Amino acid sequence: MSGGEPIVEDKKTGDPLWIDLREITLRYVLPVSGVKRFFEGLKEGKLLATRCPKCGAKFFPPQPDCPECGSSEVEWFETSGEGVLLSYTVINVKPESFSKYPDYIVGVARLDDGVNVIAWVRDAEPGSLRRGMRVRVESEKREDGSYSYYIKPAVSP
Ligand SMILES: [Zn+2]
Known part of the structure; x- marks a missing residue:
């Protein structure tokens, strides 16, 4: 996302895409169990994120691996919202x-x-x-x- 725009361009068609497509993106970046956990959290009124225990980086939407240090041992936590x-x-x-x-x-x-x-x-x-x-x-x-x-x-x- 460049410039903080909530709209991104569809790489194939050039059409603007609204960022809510993030939920579809999540299906690609998170293993199925991770996506399920995130949406189960939403159902319970919880907004879940992940944190890397190695370097402390935090991610929302949740990430299965830490892009900062490469660790795949991320842990889930409930944000305050x-x-x-x-x-x-x-x-x-x-x-x-x-x-x-x-x-x-x-x-x-x-x-x-x-x-x-x-x-x-x-x-x-x-x-x-x-x-x-x-x-x-x-x-x-x-x-x-x-x-x-x-x-x-x-x-x-
Ligand atoms: Zn890390």
Whole structure:
């Protein structure tokens, strides 16, 4: 992903692809058991990431091997799901498969655990968002019964 854009270009067709295709990417980079674990976590309301016990690097989405030091002994941990909003953008030119949806917001959250999460921003208007504001990343069941995760403004105490 260059320049932090939530849209990537399809290498075959040149069509823009929305980053939510990350879930498909995960199926390639994670062994089946790892993907299952991640989505089981979402079902239980947990946002799981992996950490390398050798060098301490943390990864979200979870990685089966450590790209930093090459170790394949990563361990899973549950993130707090809490952090700050690093950036966001309103998507008004959508991939064809999303053209029926209204404009949506994609954001990057930096969790307190030290991982970045790219996801749709829910329960917020663009005007109410600002860099550095506290946010939560929560799992949610989608219309098709699958689970995904969304960035939402943290509820003020
Ligand atoms: Zn490592």
